[in-house]
Structure formats: structure tokens, C-alpha cells
Amino acid sequence: MEPTNAIELQNITKKFGEVVANNKICLEVKKGEILSLLGENGSGKTTLMNMLSGIYYPDEGKILVDGKEVAIRSPRDAYELGIGMIHQHFKLVDIFTAAENIVLGLSGSRVLNMKAIEDDIEKLAQKYGFELDLNKKIYDMSVSEKQTVEIVKMIYRGANILILDEPTAVLTPQETSKLFDVLRNMRDDGKAIIIITHKLNEVLTLSDRVAVLRKGEFAGEVDTKDATEISLTEMMVGKKVDLDIERPEPHNVETRIEVKNVTCLDKYGIKALDDVSFDIRSGEILGIAGIAGSGQKEILEAVAGLQKVESGCIIYHNSKTNEEEELVGKSPLQIRNIGVALSFVPEDRLGMGLVGSMGMTGNMMLRSYREGGSFFTNTKEPEKLSETIKEELEVATPSLSTPVRKLSGGNVQKVLVGREIAASPKVLMTAYAVRGLDINTSYTIYHLLNKQKEKGVAVVYVGEDLDVLLELSDRILVLCSGKVNGIVDARTATKEQIGLLMTKLNEGGPLNEQ
Amino acid sequence: MDSLISLIQAAIIFGTVIMFGAVGEIIAEKSGSLNLGVPGVMYLGGIASLIGVFFYENSTDNPNQIICVIIALVCAFLAAALGGLIFSFLTITLRANQNVTGLTLTIFGSGVANFFGGSLNKLAGGVGQISVATTSSAFRASIPALYNLGFIGKILFSYGFMVYAAIILAIFAQRFLTKSRAGLNLRAIGENPGSADAAGINVTLYKYLATCIGSGISGLGGMYYVMDYTKGTWANDATIESLGWLAVALVIFAIWKPRNTIWGAYLFGILYWVYAFWRETNVDLGFITLHLPALTRRTQELFKMIPYIVTIIVLVITSHRKKKEYQPPEALGLPYFREER
Numbered sequence: 001m002e003p004t005n006a007i008e009l010q011n012i013t014k015k016f017g018e019v020v021a022n023n024k025i026c027l028e029v030k031k032g033e034i035l036s037l038l039g040e041n042g043s044g045k046t047t048l049m050n051m052l053s054g055i056y057y058p059d060e061g062k063i064l065v066d067g068k069e070v071a072i073r074s075p076r077d078a079y080e081l082g083i084g085m086i087h088q089h090f091k092l093v094d095i096f097t098a099a100e101n102i103v104l105g106l107s108g109s110r111v112l113n114m115k116a117i118e119d120d121i122e123k124l125a126q127k128y129g130f131e132l133d134l135n136k137k138i139y140d141m142s143v144s145e146k147q148t149v150e151i152v153k154m155i156y157r158g159a160n161i162l163i164l165d166e167p168t169a170v171l172t173p174q175e176t177s178k179l180f181d182v183l184r185n186m187r188d189d190g191k192a193i194i195i196i197t198h199k200l201n202e203v204l205t206l207s208d209r210v211a212v213l214r215k216g217e218f219a220g221e222v223d224t225k226d227a228t229e230i231s232l233t234e235m236m237v238g239k240k241v242d243l244d245i246e247r248p249e250p251h252n253v254e255t256r257i258e259v260k261n262v263t264c265l266d267k268y269g270i271k272a273l274d275d276v277s278f279d280i281r282s283g284e285i286l287g288i289a290g291i292a293g294s295g296q297k298e299i300l301e302a303v304a305g306l307q308k309v310e311s312g313c314i315i316y317h318n319s320k321t322n323e324e325e326e327l328v329g330k331s332p333l334q335i336r337n338i339g340v341a342l343s344f345v346p347e348d349r350l351g352m353g354l355v356g357s358m359g360m361t362g363n364m365m366l367r368s369y370r371e372g373g374s375f376f377t378n379t380k381e382p383e384k385l386s387e388t389i390k391e392e393l394e395v396a397t398p399s400l401s402t403p404v405r406k407l408s409g410g411n412v413q414k415v416l417v418g419r420e421i422a423a424s425p426k427v428l429m430t431a432y433a434v435r436g437l438d439i440n441t442s443y444t445i446y447h448l449l450n451k452q453k454e455k456g457v458a459v460v461y462v463g464e465d466l467d468v469l470l471e472l473s474d475r476i477l478v479l480c481s482g483k484v485n486g487i488v489d490a491r492t493a494t495k496e497q498i499g500l501l502m503t504k505l506n507e508g509g510p511l512n513e514q
Numbered sequence: 515m516d517s518l519i520s521l522i523q524a525a526i527i528f529g530t531v532i533m534f535g536a537v538g539e540i541i542a543e544k545s546g547s548l549n550l551g552v553p554g555v556m557y558l559g560g561i562a563s564l565i566g567v568f569f570y571e572n573s574t575d576n577p578n579q580i581i582c583v584i585i586a587l588v589c590a591f592l593a594a595a596l597g598g599l600i601f602s603f604l605t606i607t608l609r610a611n612q613n614v615t616g617l618t619l620t621i622f623g624s625g626v627a628n629f630f631g632g633s634l635n636k637l638a639g640g641v642g643q644i645s646v647a648t649t650s651s652a653f654r655a656s657i658p659a660l661y662n663l664g665f666i667g668k669i670l671f672s673y674g675f676m677v678y679a680a681i682i683l684a685i686f687a688q689r690f691l692t693k694s695r696a697g698l699n700l701r702a703i704g705e706n707p708g709s710a711d712a713a714g715i716n717v718t719l720y721k722y723l724a725t726c727i728g729s730g731i732s733g734l735g736g737m738y739y740v741m742d743y744t745k746g747t748w749a750n751d752a753t754i755e756s757l758g759w760l761a762v763a764l765v766i767f768a769i770w771k772p773r774n775t776i777w778g779a780y781l782f783g784i785l786y787w788v789y790a791f792w793r794e795t796n797v798d799l800g801f802i803t804l805h806l807p808a809l810t811r812r813t814q815e816l817f818k819m820i821p822y823i824v825t826i827i828v829l830v831i832t833s834h835r836k837k838k839e840y841q842p843p844e845a846l847g848l849p850y851f852r853e854e855r
Binding site for chain 1: 694696706713714844
């Protein structure tokens with residue numbers, strides 16, 4: 001009998017160092033089915049799929065393709081098994097035409113017969129309803145066209161199992177519905193399709209079945225017809241976990257920064273922030289929650305002067321003089337001098353804010369080198385400062401001159417956050433401050449933020465973990481596709497409520513409890 | 515008139531040297547290898563071919579011309595490809611900086627070549643005494659029937675076969691890059707090795723092959739210079755090196771298209787030699803008569819700058835025109851390693 005499962009994953013486990021990205025995951029995908037893989041950021045969706053596409057190799061467990069056990073060690077192995085994965089970052093050569101990209105790397109006659117190849121691709125495109133200009137260069141294409149090229153490339157290579165990593169993240173609604181039509185045609189042709197997403201409405205309209213991952217574990221699966229947005233959110237966020245983070249009551253609360261109707265564009269010209277308005281207040285922690293890429297980075301950068309603001313205004317209220325200052329149009333240095341500090345911990349930690357090959361002292365000097373009028377730099381003050389940070393935050397480093405890239409992730413983050421706090425800012429913005437940290441170090445950072453809050457600093461905390469946000473913040477601002485979808489009281493809000501706000505835009509405008 | 519014909523002949527001979535260098539370098543650069551060791555590998559090719567045929571001609575009383583040519587070609591190609599292999603190993607496997615490695619290769623190549631060239635002169639009994647007459651005449655042989663066609667014959671047919679081989683090679687390289695599957699894969703690697711890798715192309719193998727074969731082809735330029743222009747002798751002047759740098763400049767001038775090297779190389783040859791054939795002239799423009807003075811030793815040097823100035827102008831123009839096709843391969847000079855976390 002012909003096996004009906006295109007793919008079967010049995011007890012797949014993958015660890016990165018100490019972190020378990022996938023823990024004993026079992027999953028099946030049938031032929032002629034669209035499966036949605038749903039989960040929060042960092043729940044292990046992409047890692048799991050990268051094991052199917054040959055980028056990672058599982059530490060434990062079995063992968064079965066068409067009922068046979070296989071070992072997928074490279075992208076090439078994946079092709080040969082008929083598995084094609086479409087990543088968020090397209091793997092296309094810019095100055096080639098669509099057709100050239102599609103045949104790239106394939107074996108065949110030595111001399112290319114582009115006419116015959118184009119005819120073949122054309123037939124395929126017609127069969128599934130792709131719209132594609134084969135002679136258009138990639139650099140002239142929109143994101144949606146590039147995505148089409150990627151999909152056709154996979155199908156042309158004979159992929160029967162197609163994995164799409166958040167394919168709609170960069171598409172307009174019209175393009176999305178076109179993509180869905182094509183995917184349905186492919187499903188009806190017997191192909192197995194897995195789509196990684198966290199947009200609930202898309203899951204419900206497109207897929208036949210939904211599998212949910214939560215923090216690296218398999219959280220269950222359900223037929224789409226039996227699922228609702230609420231039931232899926234509950235599966236995704238899980239039950240509330242008590243973390244016991246201290247939360248002092250805010251005092252002397254006054255508006256420090258007022259963000260009014262701010263709109264920003266990303267590099268594709270799509271709105272990264274859409275008419276965003278909120279306050280940042282002294283003496284409290286404002287948590288910002290949202291699916292990755294909903295505009296968190298842009299909000300912080302807009303306030304810090306690193307992101308161009310298309311429209312709207314950002315007003316700083318000076319508590320001493322009661323003056324108001326417009327921050328839009330000021331340079332990052334001017335904004336820093338007013339007292340707005342930003343510490344952003346990117347995925348690779350060293351990417352923003354620290355220079356990996358310099359020691360702690362050198363990195364402190366990145367903020368202070370302008371001080372003093374002499375030709376030579378003053379290293380005494382920064383040295384004292386790094387000594388203080390090292391002692392107070394218990395940074396484990398052999399010496400102050402050890403390059404920071406040699407420190408562990410947690411210590412790097414302590415240096416980064418410590419330096420920003422040392423400048424005694426009026427507004428402290430941190431993003432992903434505890435990313436990849438162990439529990440003890442995370443608590444040290446929470447404690448630091450709380451101390452700042454008690455000193456009357458306005459703290460903004462962009463985080464990924466909802467449990468932490470609910471216990472640490474005073475208010476939580478929830479972003480959804482670049483819009484403020486709600487500002488809730490962290491003391492009374494529930495995890496499900498925030499989960500829903502993150503994934504689905506409120507129809508009646510943003511929810512505002514404050 | 516005669517001096518014009520001599521200028522063209524000299525330009526075509528030097529142009530051929532540059533053309534080999536440039537075509538080889540284009541193939542290497544299309545794979546992302548910015549090999550600045552072109553002068554070095556041309557030196558290696560030149561000296562290896564000279565050593566090979568020197569020993570062959572001295573070992574036998576009746577050297578066979580065909581064997582001579584084959585020995586010269588094989589020695590030059592292999593020695594230069596070996597230079598490319600050193601470059602590949604350092605930059606592809608060990609991921610050393612390509613600029614530094616290439617410049618080092620140039621110094622290394624000229625050192626090795628001049629060292630062995632000196633030894634060879636000593637063996638032969640003095641500078642200019644190396645005699646590889648059979649080989650040299652084989653490389654310099656032209657077809658008499660065509661050569662005697664008057665001034666057309668002199669301009670078009672007064673050269674050895676390598677001049678025509680270079681043109682054929684440039685056309686072949688052009689077709690290889692644009693029309694063949696392997697050429698498409700190669701270009702993809704130079705543009706975006708990550709995408710090429712994801713498409714299942716063996717990036718490392720392609721880069722090694724392209725760099726080594728490209729170097730081998732560049733080395734043939736050095737060989738042609740030694741066998742034809744210096745008639746199989748060795749001099750420690752730096753002509754090969756300056757021709758090698760012109761080849762690197764020609765790659766940019768030709769905007770990485772082998773077919774453009776054909777006319778580009780001859781143009782560079784003319785610009786290179788124009789100082790030697792420059793005569794004091796008066797140009798009558800009807801309303802004014804321009805007096806162009808003869809060159810002194812000092813003004814000669816200004817003229818020798820012309821090819822490089824032209825290259826700079828081309829660079830300015832092509833980078834100003836934002837057309838993507840005119841730009842160097844996007845990943846040129848960058849090491850490639852698979853993204854892993």
C-alpha cells in the first residue's frame with residue numbers, strides 16, 4: 001500500500017549547547033494536505049523545519065519520508081528527497097533572471113537551452129496558476145515575485161513536500177490570497193505543504209490541520225475545522241507560569257515621552273509602524289509585547305533617533321524645567337544627551353552596541369570618548385566604570401581588557417545594560433535584555449530594571465516571554481503588525497488576552513485600559 | 515605610415531599578453547576570487563615555459579617544433595595554475611584575505627621567476643645567451659602567403675598563432691560564462707555563494723577550479739611575452755609585472771566581460787606603446803595649426819600613465835551608471851562559509 005504520510009517525525013530532539021530547541025517532537029504530514037505549524041517566537045518551529053531542509057541535523061529521533069527512514073545531512077539531500085524549503089530570506093541571485101535562478105545548479109546538458117527550459121517552467125506555472133515573468137531580473141522584482149520564483153524553483157526541482165517559513169510576513173493581502181490559491185492548487189495535486197506562521201486568521205483559512213509548538217515542545221494538534229482563534233491561542237501560550245519577579249509599586253508617575261501618531265517605513269517601503277501613539281512614564285516599566293518584527297525595533301529606534309519618522313511626533317517632557325522638546329529630527333547624539341538611553345540586545349548580541357574585539361574599558365569609552373579636550377583619550381574614568389560594573393553585576397571576565405566577544409552571552413549583556421544604566425538616563429529602553437540568559441542572570445537584570453524604576457527612570461522593556469512581561473511591567477503595550485493593538489494593565493491582564501492581541505488586530509481599534 | 519604599422523604590431527603583441535592575463539582573471543573573479551597575483555602567475559608561466567624548453571632544446575640535436583610548443587604551453591599553464599592553487603588554498607580553505615594573498619603571490623612570482631631566470635642566464639653563459647631558437651621561431655611563425663598581402667597582411671597576419679588563440683579563447687570564455695550550465699553556476703557563486711550553495715552547487719570546488727584554470731590562462735600571457743617579444747631570453751626588467759597590472763585593470767575596463775577584452779587589450783597596447791612611436795607633428799585643423807612636440811624622457815612617463823587613467827575613468831563612469839550588470843561580482847573578494855549557528 002502506498003504510504004499516506006509524506007513526512008513523519010519521531011521523537012526529534014535538537015539542542016544548541018544547553019538550550020533545548022526541540023524536545024521529542026512527533027509530527028506527521030499527509031500527502032495532499034496543508035499543515036500549519038503554529039507557535040510563538042522561539043518555540044522551535046523554524047529549527048524543526050531546518051532539520052527537514054538539511055540545515056541542522058537532529059540530535060535524536062527519526063525522520064521518515066514516504067515511510068522510509070532517511071538521513072538529511074545537507075540541502076542537497078533534502079532536494080533529492082523532494083523536500084523544498086522557502087526561507088524568509090530568499091536564496092536568489094540578484095542579477096540573474098527568474099529562469100536562470102530556477103535552473104541554477106541543476107544537472108543536464110552542458111549548453112543551456114534557455115528556450116526549452118523556459119517552456120518547461122511556463123507549463124509548470126500554468127498548471128498551478130503562478131504569475132511569473134521568466135525574463136525579469138530578480139533585482140527588478142517585488143518581494144512577492146521573488147517568493148514566486150523560489151516556489152517555482154522548488155517545484156521545478158521536483159519538490160513534493162514544500163515548507164514555507166512565514167511566507168505572508170512581507171506580502172500585501174492581495175498577494176497573500178494569490179499565494180494561498182496557488183498553495184491550494186498544489187495541495188489538490190497531492191503535494192504536502194507545511195506553513196510556519198503565527199497569524200491565526202491565515203491558519204484558519206488555509207490549512208487542513210494545525211500543529212502547535214510551545215517552548216520547544218509539541219503542544220498538540222487539531223483539525224482546522226474544530227479550531228477557533230481562542231482555542232489556538234490557548235494552545236500556543238499555554239498556562240500561566242508563576243515566576244515570582246518582584247514588582248515595586250510605581251510612584252511619582254508622570255509622562256516623560258509622548259509618542260503621537262508615529263508612522264515609519266521599512267526598507268521595502270511598507271509601514272513598519274502605523275500611526276502609533278503611547279506614553280512612556282517615569283517610575284514605571286512599560287512592557288512591549290508582540291510577535292517578532294511587529295515594530296518593536298522601530299519604536300525604540302524612532303525614539304532614539306535611529307529610525308526615520310515619516311509622520312507624527314515624539315515629545316520629551318523635561319521634569320525639571322517643565323519644557324517640552326520634539327525628538328523627531330534630532331540626531332541620536334542629541335537625544336542621548338537629553339537622557340534617553342537605548343540598549344538593544346540583538347540576536348547575535350555583539351551586533352549592536354558593543355565592539356567584540358575590545359575589552360570592557362574600550363567599550364565603555366564608546367560612550368565617553370568625546371569627553372575631555374586632550375588629543376589623548378582618558379582611560380581612567382572608563383576603567384573605574386567598568387570595574388564598578390564588573391563588581392556590581394558580577395561580570396565574569398578575566399580582566400577588563402579581555403575582548404568582550406570572549407565572554408559568555410550573559411556577561412556580554414550585563415556589560416551592555418550596565419553601561420547604559422551607568423549613564424543615569426531619564427529614559428531607559430531595553431530590548432531582549434534577557435535573551436538567551438540563564439535564570440539567575442535574568443533575575444539580576446530584572447532587579448536592575450526595578451532599581452532604575454524606583455529611581456524614577458522611565459523604563460521600556462521589550463520582551464519575548466509573556467510570563468516575564470506580565471510580572472515585571474506595570475503596563476503592557478501590545479503590537480500587532482506595526483499598530484498598537486492595546487495597552488493593558490499588567491497586574492490584571494491574562495496571558496490569553498495578550499496572546500490574542502499579539503496575533504489578531506482588534507476591529508474596533510486599540511484596546512486601551514489606561 | 516611605417517611607424518603606424520609598427521605601433522599597431524607592437525600594440526597587438528602586448529595586447530595579447532594582457533588579453534590572456536585578463537581573460538584568466540575574469541574567470542577567477544567570476545567565482546569571487548579577486549586574485550591580485552596575476553603579475554605573479556604571469557611571471558611563473560613565463561619562467562616555467564622557458565626552463566622547460568631550454569632543457570628540452572639542449573637535450574636533443576633536432577628539437578621538434580610541435581613538442582617545443584606543447585612543452586612551453588603545458589609548463590606555463592601548470593606553473594601558473596600552481597600559483598593559483600596556492601592562492602585558492604589560502605583564500606578559500608584558510609579564508610585568508612584575498613588582497614593580501616594576491617599581492618604576496620605577485621611578489622613571490624616575480625622573485626621566483628627572476629631567481630630562476632638569473633640561474634638560467636648563468637647556465638647559458640650570460641644575459642641574452644639563452645637560446646631556445648626552435649621554440650621561439652615556432653611561436654613567432656606567421657603564414658607567409660597572408661603576411662605578404664601588403665599593409666593589411668602586416669597589420670593582421672604578421673603574428674604567431676597565440677595572437678589568434680587569445681581571441682578565440684576570449685570568445686570561448688564569453689560563451690562559456692553566458693551560455694553554459696557550468697558558466698551560470700560559476701557566475702552565481704561570484705554573485706551570491708549562499709544562494710549557489712543552497713541550489714546544490716559545490717562552491718568550494720568551483721572556486722578552486724576557476725581560480726586555478728584562470729591563473730593557468732593568465733600564465734600563458736607570461737609565456738607568450740617571453741617566447742615572442744623577448745624571443746626566448748630572460749631579462750630582469752619589470753615589463754611582465756606592468757603588463758600583469760594592466761591585465762587586472764583591463765578586467766575592470768572590460769566590465770568583467772571576456773569579449774570586451776579583445777578590443778580593450780589592443781587599446782591598452784596602443785596606449786602603452788604610443789610614447790615610443792610619438793613623433794613631433796603639426797596637425798592642421800584649417801583655422802589653427804597644432805604643434806605637438808616630441809617627447810622627452812620625462813614626458814614619456816606621463817604617456818605611460820594613460821592606460822591606468824583610462825581605467826580610472828571607466829571605473830568612475832561604470833560606478834556612476836547604476837546598472838547592476840556593469841558592477842563587479844557582488845561577492846568578489848569575500849570569503850564564503852556556510853551560515854551556521
